[in-house]
Amino acid sequence: xxxxxxxxxxxxALEKRFRTNxxxxxxxxxxVALIGTQSTEGSTNLAxxxxxIHVGANPPLIGILFRPHTxxxxxxxxxxxxxxxxxxHIRRDFVxxxxxxxxxxxxxxxxxxGLTPDYADDLLAPFVSEASVKVGLSYVEHHTLRCxxxxxxxxxxxxxxLPEYCVGSDGFIDLVKAETITCSGLDAYHQVASPVRFAYAxxxxxxxxxxN
Amino acid sequence: xxxxxxxxxxxxALEKRFRTNxxxxxxxxxxVALIGTQSTEGSTNLAxxxxxIHVGANPPLIGILFRPHTxxxxxxxxxxxxxxxxxxHIRRDFVxxxxxxxxxxxxxxxxxxGLTPDYADDLLAPFVSEASVKVGLSYVEHHTLRCxxxxxxxxxxxxxxLPEYCVGSDGFIDLVKAETITCSGLDAYHQVASPVRFAYAxxxxxxxxxxN
Numbered sequence: 001x002x003x004x005x006x007x008x009x010x011x012x013a014l015e016k017r018f019r020t021n022x023x024x025x026x027x028x029x030x031x032v033a034l035i036g037t038q039s040t041e042g043s044t045n046l047a048x049x050x051x052x053i054h055v056g057a058n059p060p061l062i063g064i065l066f067r068p069h070t071x072x073x074x075x076x077x078x079x080x081x082x083x084x085x086x087x088x089h090i091r092r093d094f095v096x097x098x099x100x101x102x103x104x105x106x107x108x109x110x111x112x113x114g115l116t117p118d119y120a121d122d123l124l125a126p127f128v129s130e131a132s133v134k135v136g137l138s139y140v141e142h143h144t145l146r147c148x149x150x151x152x153x154x155x156x157x158x159x160x161x162l163p164e165y166c167v168g169s170d171g172f173i174d175l176v177k178a179e180t181i182t183c184s185g186l187d188a189y190h191q192v193a194s195p196v197r198f199a200y201a202x203x204x205x206x207x208x209x210x211x212n
Numbered sequence: 213x214x215x216x217x218x219x220x221x222x223x224x225a226l227e228k229r230f231r232t233n234x235x236x237x238x239x240x241x242x243x244v245a246l247i248g249t250q251s252t253e254g255s256t257n258l259a260x261x262x263x264x265i266h267v268g269a270n271p272p273l274i275g276i277l278f279r280p281h282t283x284x285x286x287x288x289x290x291x292x293x294x295x296x297x298x299x300x301h302i303r304r305d306f307v308x309x310x311x312x313x314x315x316x317x318x319x320x321x322x323x324x325x326g327l328t329p330d331y332a333d334d335l336l337a338p339f340v341s342e343a344s345v346k347v348g349l350s351y352v353e354h355h356t357l358r359c360x361x362x363x364x365x366x367x368x369x370x371x372x373x374l375p376e377y378c379v380g381s382d383g384f385i386d387l388v389k390a391e392t393i394t395c396s397g398l399d400a401y402h403q404v405a406s407p408v409r410f411a412y413a414x415x416x417x418x419x420x421x422x423x424n
Contacts, residue, residue, distance in 0.1 A: 004379055006372040007333075011272050014383070021383030023269040026347055026372065028243040028301055029387060029394035029404055030266070053263045053277055054242070056360040057235040060223050063364075065265055065275065089240055095408070096419040103413040112415060121219075135238055143355045145366060148268040152275070152364055154357060160218040160238065167216055171226070171233030172397045175240060182241035182394055185384045187422070188407035192241055195400035196307070201315040203324060207308040210399070 025185040032183035034098055035064070036086040036117070036126040037078035044117055044126045045074045046101050046109035050183050052087065060157035062087065062137060068149035076151060082124040083139040085155060088131035089180040095189050097130075120159055127161070132178045134161040172197075237397040244395035246310055247276070248298040248329070248338040249290035256329055256338045257286045258313050258321035262395050264299065272369035274299065274349060280361035288363060294336040295351040297367060300343035303391040307401050309342075332371055339373065344390045346373040384409075 011019055030050040038044045055061035066076045079085045090098045097113040105112040110126065117126035123136045137155030144151050166178045175192070182190050197210045223231055242262040249257045267273035278288045291297045302310045309325040317324040322338065329338035335348045349367030356363050378390045387404070394402050409422045 002376045003373055004376040005332075008272070008368070008370045011369065011372070012270070016270070018383035019272075020269045022372075022379070022385060023272045023369070024266055025383075025385035025387065026272075026299075026345070026369070027264050027266045027274060028245060028345075028392050029241055031240040031242055033240060051265045051267075052239050053265050054236055054239045055263075055277060055357065055362055057232045058224070058228070059360065060220070060231075060235045060238075061359055062239060063277065065267060087238075096410070099410045100413050100419050103415040105415045120217075133238070133240075140359050141357065143357075143364070145267065145353065145355075147273055147352050147366055147368075148271065150267060152355070154359055156220070156359075157223065157235070157238070158220045160223070160234075161215055164214045164216040167234070171230035171237075172400065173234060173237035175237065175396050176402070180240050182404060184387050184407060185409075187411070188384065188409045190388070190407045191405045192394060193403045193405065195396065195402045197397075197400045198308070198311045199399070201312050203315040203317045207312050 021185055029182040029184055029190065032090055032181065032189070034088040034090060034101060034128050034131065035075050036088060036128060037075050037084070038082060038125055039078050040081050044108045044110050045078055046115060046126070046128065047075045048098050048101050055154055061140065061154055062135070062157065063152055063154045066151040066153060076153070079139055079153065084123050084125040085137055086123070086125045086127045087135040087137065088128035089133040089175070089178060091130070091132060091179040092181055092191055094130050095181060099187070099189070120161060123159060132163055132166070133173065133180060135159070233397055241394040241396055241402065244302055244393065244401070246300040246302060246313060246340050246343065247287050248300060248340060249287050249296070250294060250337055251290050252293050256320045256322050257290055258327060258338070258340065259287045260310050260313050267366055273352065273366055274347070274369065275364055275366045278363040278365060288365070291351055291365065296335050296337040297349055298335070298337045298339045299347040299349065300340035301345040301390065301392040303342070303344060304393055304403055306342050307393060311399070311401070332373060335371060344375055344378070345385070345392060347371070
């Protein structure tokens with residue numbers, strides 16, 4: 001099997017689009033979701049993000065990395081203004097609409113793509129009605145990275161809405177049943193196969209599978 | 213379709229293991245990889261991580277979130293000491309060994325699990341020979357989150373090693389061909405189906421697919 005290698009200097013010399021595709025593919029399959037926000041005037045915004053990570057279970061926290069805050073970033077600005085946002089998993093049957101939110105819309109992405117806003121409790125952020133797994137969050141803190149001015153923002157989970165049949169007796173969410181998809185690179189979306197699950201690993205014994 | 217909902221207060225009241233599984237599942241399918249490091253004395257360490265995100269393409273940067281630095285965290289300590297680490301994608305045929313790295317080993321996880329260390333250039337961190345996609349990085353910066361003492365660390369890519377046949381003419385890496393897997397929750401590993409790719413989205417036209 002012939003390997004291809006790239007050094008740091010070789011990466012710098014690559015054509016921009018090639019480098020962007022390559023580096024964006026390197027973190028493997030990614031969490032991808034639609035983030036819903038609204039401005040203080042109530043204008044809704046919906047944007048697709050793949051830089052989303054688990055931060056903690058207690059308190060329940062999720063982090064998102066935003067591109068540099070040097071041009072208009074409606075999602076980040078809305079979160080800083082209203083303190084609320086939603087994370088909505090993407091299902092295969094509306095992935096085209098989800099991708100279409102990344103276009104430059106003069107109107108709300110909900111209106112432009114035909115996805116449906118939905119509200120819960122007193123959260124100042126729309127959910128996506130078509131999503132199966134929906135999470136409402138409130139702002140906790142953010143850090144601007146010195147290396148490239150991206151912004152790492154953390155929110156605390158205030159509300160979870162998901163289909164009953166996806167939640168196992170041990171709390172594990174079957175994301176394949178929920179029809180959640182994953183993504184890779186900048187523009188590729190994938191369906192996922194049923195998992196193998198393993199018990200807590202011990203050095204003294206082989207890894208054993210557990211049932212869902 | 214009956215929905216299940218959880219408020220922030222209801223999450224706090226859940227049994228700990230149930231809450232941990234539930235919250236860890238909420239970010240969707242995750243990047244999962246083995247992170248290789250070594251101590252200043254040359255002892256190797258290998259650990260499985262699912263909190264890995266793309267930070268930037270130019271300069272080429274990847275971020276990792278580490279659990280609180282209040283108990284021994286060999287991976288984080290090694291990176292802070294040697295300034296180097298590797299990220300190695302996991303293939304289905306060694307996922308049991310990858311999961312087994314999470315046990316408490318008295319010896320190196322390489323020795324314990326039977327995975328093979330491999331070196332490139334002058335990087336002070338072992339790669340996993342069995343991995344198809346391997347990335348060598350150097351430390352750039354880190355931030356400790358106030359909310360839960362987790363540590364967000366950023367590295368710059370110094371070396372990429374991957375099979376030639378996975379890299380498309382536009383730089384996109386076909387991670388399905390590379391046999392990279394994804395994970396969900398704390399202990400579930402999934403194979404992934406071939407993607408649909410979409411062209412750069414425009415508000416004035418429908419989303420169109422592109423060939424790999």
